[in-house]
Amino acid sequence: ELSGGMQQRASIVRCLGFDPDVILMDEPFGALDAFTRDEMNLLIQQIWMDTGKTIIFVTHNVTEAIFLADRVVVLSPRPGRLSHIFPIDLPRPRTIEQTFERPFIEQVLEIKATIERGHHVAPDVVTDREEVTA
Numbered sequence: 001e002l003s004g005g006m007q008q009r010a011s012i013v014r015c016l017g018f019d020p021d022v023i024l025m026d027e028p029f030g031a032l033d034a035f036t037r038d039e040m041n042l043l044i045q046q047i048w049m050d051t052g053k054t055i056i057f058v059t060h061n062v063t064e065a066i067f068l069a070d071r072v073v074v075l076s077p078r079p080g081r082l083s084h085i086f087p088i089d090l091p092r093p094r095t096i097e098q099t100f101e102r103p104f105i106e107q108v109l110e111i112k113a114t115i116e117r118g119h120h121v122a123p124d125v126v127t128d129r130e131e132v133t134a
Helices: 004-017 034-051 062-068 096-100 102-118
Strands: 022-026 054-058 071-075 082-087
Touching: 004 034, 034 054, 034 062, 054 062, 062 071, 062 096, 062 102, 071 102, 082 102, 096 102
Parallel strands: 022 054
Antiparallel strands: 071 082
16 A cells, blocks of 8 residues: 555656646645655656646645746636736745745745735736736
């Protein structure tokens, strides 16, 4: 029997075996402990750097999104529509230690504030950053 982290690693290897152009990962690490989640985020970053593949990574964890992404896309609550796109301009490769540094924390706070505001305004209202239009 494999641990959660080993199961996720096996899933990633199976996926890469097909050599897809795009990899969709929907909350892949949600059930993992924090330490294993950090290891998996480092692994995904390394895979991305080695292969250059497009990875669409769905997560509710803002820190994880910023760590892995070049852009973080925020959806509006009910109905779920694109609300904001935040470019992430942090150097790569990223380290776990960077998540405790001011530039990273400022991005986390900005995105979390936008999400919080989104829960208190009409879904079609976009208040800052890059507005997404249909």
